Structure formats: C-alpha cells, structure tokens
Amino acid sequence: MPGLRILVPVKRVIDYAVKPRVNRAQTAVETANVKHSMNPFDELSIEEAVRLREKKSTPVEEIVAFSAGPPKAQDILRTAMAMGADRGIHVVVEEKDALEPLGVAKLLRKVVDEQKSNLVILGKQSIDDDAGQTGQMLAGLLNWPQATQASKVSIEGDSVTIIREVDGGVETLKTKLPMVITTDLRLNEPRYASLPNIMKAKKKKLDKKTLGDYGLDSEVRLKTVKVTEPPTRKAGVKVEDVDGMIGKLKELGAL
Amino acid sequence: MATSARFVSSLRRSALSSRVVSRTQCLRLAPQVRRITSATSEPHQPDSKGGLDGPAPAKTIKFTSESYPELKRDPKYAQLTEEHVKYFKELLSSESACIDGVTKDASEDIEPFNSDWMRKFRGHTQLVLKPSNKEELSKILKYCNDNMIAVVPQGGNSGLVGGSVPVFDEIVINLQKMNKIRSFDEVSGILVADAGVILENADNYLAERNHIFPLDLGAKGSCQIGGNVATNAGGLRLLRYGSLHGNVLGIEAVLPDGTIVNDLCTLRKNNTGYDLKQLFIGAEGTIGIITAVSIQCAARSQAVNVAYFGLESFEKVQEAYRTAKGQLAEILSAFELMDGRTQKLVNKVTGKKMPLEGEYPFYCLVETSGSNTDHDAEKLQAFLEHVMETEIVLDGTLADNQTQIQELWSWREGITEVLGHEGGVYKYDLSIPISELYDIVNDTRDRLTEAGLVGDGPDYPVVDVVGYGHMGDANLHLNIPTRRFDKAVEKKLEPFVYEWVQKRNGSISAEHGLGVTKKPYVSYSKNETMMKLMKQIKDLYDPKGIMNPYKYI
Numbered sequence A: 001m002p003g004l005r006i007l008v009p010v011k012r013v014i015d016y017a018v019k020p021r022v023n024r025a026q027t028a029v030e031t032a033n034v035k036h037s038m039n040p041f042d043e044l045s046i047e048e049a050v051r052l053r054e055k056k057s058t059p060v061e062e063i064v065a066f067s068a069g070p071p072k073a074q075d076i077l078r079t080a081m082a083m084g085a086d087r088g089i090h091v092v093v094e095e096k097d098a099l100e101p102l103g104v105a106k107l108l109r110k111v112v113d114e115q116k117s118n119l120v121i122l123g124k125q126s127i128d129d130d131a132g133q134t135g136q137m138l139a140g141l142l143n144w145p146q147a148t149q150a151s152k153v154s155i156e157g158d159s160v161t162i163i164r165e166v167d168g169g170v171e172t173l174k175t176k177l178p179m180v181i182t183t184d185l186r187l188n189e190p191r192y193a194s195l196p197n198i199m200k201a202k203k204k205k206l207d208k209k210t211l212g213d214y215g216l217d218s219e220v221r222l223k224t225v226k227v228t229e230p231p232t233r234k235a236g237v238k239v240e241d242v243d244g245m246i247g248k249l250k251e252l253g254a255l
Numbered sequence B: 001m002a003t004s005a006r007f008v009s010s011l012r013r014s015a016l017s018s019r020v021v022s023r024t025q026c027l028r029l030a031p032q033v034r035r036i037t038s039a040t041s042e043p044h045q046p047d048s049k050g051g052l053d054g055p056a057p058a059k060t061i062k063f064t065s066e067s068y069p070e071l072k073r074d075p076k077y078a079q080l081t082e083e084h085v086k087y088f089k090e091l092l093s094s095e096s097a098c099i100d101g102v103t104k105d106a107s108e109d110i111e112p113f114n115s116d117w118m119r120k121f122r123g124h125t126q127l128v129l130k131p132s133n134k135e136e137l138s139k140i141l142k143y144c145n146d147n148m149i150a151v152v153p154q155g156g157n158s159g160l161v162g163g164s165v166p167v168f169d170e171i172v173i174n175l176q177k178m179n180k181i182r183s184f185d186e187v188s189g190i191l192v193a194d195a196g197v198i199l200e201n202a203d204n205y206l207a208e209r210n211h212i213f214p215l216d217l218g219a220k221g222s223c224q225i226g227g228n229v230a231t232n233a234g235g236l237r238l239l240r241y242g243s244l245h246g247n248v249l250g251i252e253a254v255l256p257d258g259t260i261v262n263d264l265c266t267l268r269k270n271n272t273g274y275d276l277k278q279l280f281i282g283a284e285g286t287i288g289i290i291t292a293v294s295i296q297c298a299a300r301s302q303a304v305n306v307a308y309f310g311l312e313s314f315e316k317v318q319e320a321y322r323t324a325k326g327q328l329a330e331i332l333s334a335f336e337l338m339d340g341r342t343q344k345l346v347n348k349v350t351g352k353k354m355p356l357e358g359e360y361p362f363y364c365l366v367e368t369s370g371s372n373t374d375h376d377a378e379k380l381q382a383f384l385e386h387v388m389e390t391e392i393v394l395d396g397t398l399a400d401n402q403t404q405i406q407e408l409w410s411w412r413e414g415i416t417e418v419l420g421h422e423g424g425v426y427k428y429d430l431s432i433p434i435s436e437l438y439d440i441v442n443d444t445r446d447r448l449t450e451a452g453l454v455g456d457g458p459d460y461p462v463v464d465v466v467g468y469g470h471m472g473d474a475n476l477h478l479n480i481p482t483r484r485f486d487k488a489v490e491k492k493l494e495p496f497v498y499e500w501v502q503k504r505n506g507s508i509s510a511e512h513g514l515g516v517t518k519k520p521y522v523s524y525s526k527n528e529t530m531m532k533l534m535k536q537i538k539d540l541y542d543p544k545g546i547m548n549p550y551k552y553i
Helices: A040-055 A073-083 A101-115 A134-142 A195-203 A242-251 B002-013 B023-039 B082-091 B107-114 B134-147 B199-208 B225-230 B314-327 B340-350 B373-389 B402-413 B415-422 B439-450 B487-493 B496-503 B519-524 B528-541
Strands: A004-009 A012-014 A036-038 A060-069 A087-092 A119-123 A146-156 A159-166 A169-176 A179-183 A206-209 B098-100 B127-129 B151-154 B171-174 B181-185 B190-194 B248-254 B260-263 B289-296 B303-311 B332-339 B362-370 B395-398 B425-431 B466-470 B475-481
Touching (some): A036 A073, A040 A119, A159 A179, B082 B098, B082 B127, B107 B171, B134 B151, B134 B171, B225 B289, B303 B373, B303 B402, B362 B402, B373 B395, B439 B475, B519 B528
Parallel strands (some): A087 A206
Antiparallel strands (some): B303 B395, B466 B475
C-alpha cells in the first residue's frame, strides 16, 4: 500500500487580528505595511497533515507545502515547514496579478500531477476574499472525491473517514484515496513552531517556480469595480442619568 | 472589537453551532485576555457579570477599619451634614455628579466607590462627588478645606494597595467625568488630556494617530491616566519608554485650598527652577488632585514580534537578558520573567496548552518593537539562533501572527488572575538588584515550607510561592497564592520580606505604591531624614491634612 503524499496549499493573507483598510482609490484593501500571516484555515491543514504523520496509522511519505503569491509568501512556507511540512513550493505571483479561485485550482491540479500527491488538504476558505471555492474546484478538475469543512479525519489504509459539521448535526463520510479535504475550525488546534524547528525549516528545500513553469498564466475573469468599507455605525448618545435616558427613549418613540 | 470581526463573519457563514472547542475560539479569546484582566478591576458594574452570580457580595468585604484596627478616625475631621451635601449639590452641575448617602439610603450606589476590586478594602463613605471641571473641583476642595472634611481622590479604582478607597467617612472625589482629550500634537507627539481619561481610550486615540501611550498595564480598561500619574504606575512599557517621571511634561492640579496649579507645560525642556509637577507624580493624592496631564508619546512601532523561551536556571535568564540587550538593542521593548510554577498554574486554571513541549523552571517573554519588519525579523532570528546554539535557552517559540502575539502575552498577563483562583494572594511588588531578583522567591518558599504551611490539599493554607515580573526593570512580583488568609502565614512573611529587601537596598514597592497596606513599612525603603522631608512637603501643600488621610503619610 502506498504511503500518503500530502499536498497542503497555504495562502499569505492580512493577519486576521488586523483591521483591513480600503485604499484611497477604492480598488482594493491596503496591504502595504500591514501585518500578514498564514490564512488560519491553512494552519489547520498543515497541523492535520503533521498529525496524520504522528498518528502513524497510514505512513506519510511526504508533506509538501505550496503557495502561489508574492515573494513574501515564502515566510508563510517557512512557517509551514517549521510546523512540520517537509519542503515547499513557491509559485511567484505578484500581488497585482493575484489569481482567482479557478486559476488556483488549475494550478494545484498541475502540482498534484507533478508531485504525485494522493491527498490535498486545503483551508475551506481564505479570510481575505472569502471565496471558499478552491477545494471544490480542484476536486472537480481532478475528478476526485471531496470532503469539505472536515472536523475529524481518520485514515486506515486507503480508506478515509471524515466527520463534517452540518446544520443541526454531523455527517460522516467514507471514501477512498486519492481525495481532497477542506478544513474547518474544529479540526484541530495548530501548534506553535518551536525554535529548533524554525531553525531547521530554514534549511528545508524551497522550490521557486513561475506560472509559466506549469504552462499557465494569470487569467482574470472578474473585475473588481469598487471596494468600500461597511457603513459606520452611528455614534451613540451619552445620557447623564436615568431620567435623561427615559427622556431620550421617549423622544425616539421607543417608550 | 475590530480584532475578530472578520473571523466572526466567516464563522457565521459556516453556520456552525456555537459550542466550540476549536482553535479559532481560543484564538478569539486571546485578544480579550487583556480585557478580561481589566474587567476584574471593574467592580463598578456588577450587572455586567450578569444575573445570578452578579449580585456583588460586596457586603462581605471586611471594612478596612476592621482589618487595620490600629487606624482610628481622626476626630479633627468634620462629620458630614445635610448642609454640606446641600452645598455640593448646588455646586455640581448635574444630579448624577453627586451620590448622596447622607440624606438618603444610597448604599448600593456608593458601594463600588467604597471598596476595591480585590475586595480587600472597604470604607464607610456616604458621599461621592464627580466634578466635571477643575473649577468645580477647586470649589469642592476649598469648601472641604474650610470645613475640615477629609477627601479621597479616586480614578479607576484599580490600585493594589488600598490607596483609592476611603478608610472611614472621607468623601470620594471621582474624576470619571473629566474624561476629555484636550489636544494632541502629531509633530511633537505630546498629548494633553483630562485626568479621568481611561488609559485604554487614550492609547486607542493615539493608536489612530500612530502613536503610543508610554504606559500599559493589565487594568488599562478601567484605570485612568490621572490615577496612573498620581501613583506613578510602571507597567509593561517601562523598559522601553521609561517612567512617568520622565514622560509627564506637565500637570494641572488642584490644591486642597482650592488653588488651581496650572503647570500644563508641553515642552520637553524647561529648566526654570523647581520641577514641582514631580511631587504630584507618585504622591497618591496626598497633596492635591491632578486634573490633567501633558505627556510625551512615542511613535507607535509598526513591527512587533514576540518570542517565548524556556530556560534551565535564573543564571541563564540573566544571560539571556544581557544577550537581548546587546543584540536586540534599540528594538527590545519588553523582557518579562515568569517562573515555571506560574506558567503551570496558568495552564491548570485556563486549560490552555503550554506554548512549549517540555517543562522548564523559568520562562521569559521577549518583545521587540521597531519600524521595519524585515530588519527586526533579521535581528531577532540572529538572536534566537545565538541563544539556542549557546544553550542559553533550552526551547522557545516565536509568535507568527498577531493572534499568537496576544496568546503568548496572555501567559504573562494572565498570571495575576489565575493566582487568585484558590483564594487570596499575598502580593509583594519589589525592586531588587537583578542578580538576586529570584532569590527572594526561593528564600520565602523555603521559609514557609519549613513552617509546614505550603502543600497540596486543604490542610495547608499556602498553595505555592511564585515569582514573575519585569526582568528588564529589576522588578519582581513575589506572590503567595493561598487557600485562605491565615495569620500564621502573614507572620512568617512580614516583616521577613521587607527586611530581606532592605538588606539589599531594594524597594518594598516598585510600582504599586504604598496606600494603606505598605504604610507601616515605608521605613524599610526610606530613611528618617527622607520621611521627615516628605512630611514637610505634605504639611506645606496640605496643612490641614484633608487629602487622602490614613494612608502612607
């Protein structure tokens, strides 16, 4: 029985704790000088891959972290390797040519072929564009079974059992490798990368490639017309005391 | 808060039940840690805790006058009369500015002003005044001075030594209504603000303008900057930005006789005689009430990194600190020490997974702040490699994103909260020469263990003896979490701790102040001449002694 060859695509996004700001021209979110980190759902994917290796129920041959993005996406790949991925592949795509979900899915299909992966674990969505489509499109292109929003994954031989949370309960799916899994919040709790591992990660292999290497270009089908911030909440009014509050409520017709 | 708004939306979209044990939930908790810490210092809003466990059992807090029987009400102070209250009511512009417990029963409304958040101190005041401006305050103080009415100035009431609550029937003057930011100069970075501005609000205001308040501490959500200055609070940013004695450029204050002292200078340099504002910094409201401050604020760092280490001994901690100072130099913004015991307690109480795999006797948290992420990261990487290779640290981790930064900080900031989990805590806030910083924890633990007071199980009053603190400032928090307050423990601790500190020329109060608790022990850190000089100042500014009486001076 062949071991698992896991591909984990990761994305560099604005840190979720940072409040995004729209740029002056209202064409995009400001990304310069803003703290970036790994898409939190992708952290779960890496963690799950590493845990599959630690569980040893099915041997893991290799965990490859992959990212398509600006040169700085390398930092995210190093983090993935510090958490336990064996090597990284970086397809350099400048920010202005950012790929759409279908473009990413097409690229990933090529990578899966090249790497002979038999399991792809993706975050269910990236928190910047919230598209939530890439995993599904990839499964379609590969014609593989998919299990989205997984909250528990167990693999015995080439049979995979996945529990996913659905409205009002859970759903258990069973299928066979190769397959695509997308991760949900409850799947696991990602680890901190330890210093020795951070240092080891620096020496792990990181291949730099271009879209051209895979015979693709950044084809864009969508045009962003305008980006605006959500309407600001109206400021509240401070009242001096209880009487003031009752007066105000009456004024507003709430009483 | 904006921090997690984006994630919340994605959570919602995933339409999942809210009963979660996932990371993201943990993640989302992380940014709140600081606020949780501060929430404990907000007994003012018993409802916020919600229904059943809310009703503040404040009635059970022992009166300070009972816990400190040696304090006696000084008969020279007048008893409050209806006439006094009438004067104040007419003086103050709005009705809510005067909580009157003299002419009617207002004990529930007054209780939060009478007691502190640690539930250790409780006074008997029957009147709370909240002036809206310095003129009102001036009239109040003049009237009190003329009529021999004692007063207690109060800010966010988050102090640790009982300085901001009355002992007997002193009236409470709370500054919460004076809460406006007056001006901010983006070029010089000088902020002028009312004393009642809450520290976190001031810092948020500055954050929008890319500046930072030079002070940060656990209670920032409730403490007020006037109170911070009056108590010369230290906190987490002191290593980088220095003490308030250096950052405060000017003060506006009201003296007991009603004089308004306007020294709200916005100059960095001003060599024109005595620097009188310094007297108000750390005076704990004993010579006047600060109504506004002008303060120097630095530009906010764009790049912040946090690393967390496990070390095998206190010698290694010192070595790590020396190395950090050398290699991280200008970007080093915090170096905090936590012993293994505190970290295990945090782990036990919060149930969070420890950041490192193994267990170590010492941990430290290193924060860097700079202007250029790449530059800082490079420096930090070099530092990390160095301390790992030379085995100064045994293991460690580096925060990868904002969330992890907050998460790692919670292992330091969360300590205060978890220590009180089993009962009370004896807290000592000491300045000790850095080489001997941790010795006092071991010595105290040995002493209490020998006396058979420390152990597991309800038979032993003491849970443990732990230490943590601001390594960079040579400031140690010696804490003794207990299951109950026991006289035997207290006898073993005091004056032992103070004598220990005195022998090493340390300070018995590094940043918490003196208040009521440290009153009998001032002499361990100040000699007779110093005490006499302090008394002279007190008598000069407050000849009738109405300002915050029964406290340290």
